[in-house]
Amino acid sequence: MGNRVEDLEAQVAELQAAVDGLTEELVEAKERLSQLEQATKVEAESTPDRNPNAEFVPNESATNGADDDRTMADEEGSAQKAARGADEETAEESDSSDDSDDIIVA
Template identity: 40%
Template sequence: MSNRVDELEGQVAELRAAVNGLTEELVETKDRLRKLEAEAASEAEPPAERETKSDDHVVVVEQEQDDVDVATDSLGSDTASEAEPGEAAVEPEETTENDTNKSTDDIIVA
């Protein structure tokens, strides 16, 4: 029985050494990865647009706030010049509870 205990203790010692070695490699790899990411980030130019993946199959593009301000300013000046002074804005009718129920009554869930 002491022979079996000696074998198991030897295996435990080997496994501990392997775990320690792998842990050191992991720490070194993480350090190298951080350095490479920092170098890549410093070399990369800031993009004009950012892509955000909100889902696996959907990609959402967000523009910088300055780009949005410029676009809305030019859009606002175009629409203001085209509108006639006598025209008034039309407000949409408010939906009632019955209207919303009508639209959901047609949905059939299988």
């Protein structure tokens, strides 16, 4: 029974050392976060405020790119519909061509 007690005491010592190490790391991480938050506050305070009356106006290339994206999406949608139609026709042909098979192709 003495051996069991010694094993448990050794485990407790290992766990206590792990807890102490993790606590130390946590304290260091909190200190580092505080330093980063203070540095961020200083940078935010030194950054000039943007003009609240300023307005974003996209340039011509930005608006043309959006039209191109819509056109490409429409073309892709049409291609997908056509592919689905072909798949449905193939499935119908395979179903009607041989009624003895129990396999359904979808």
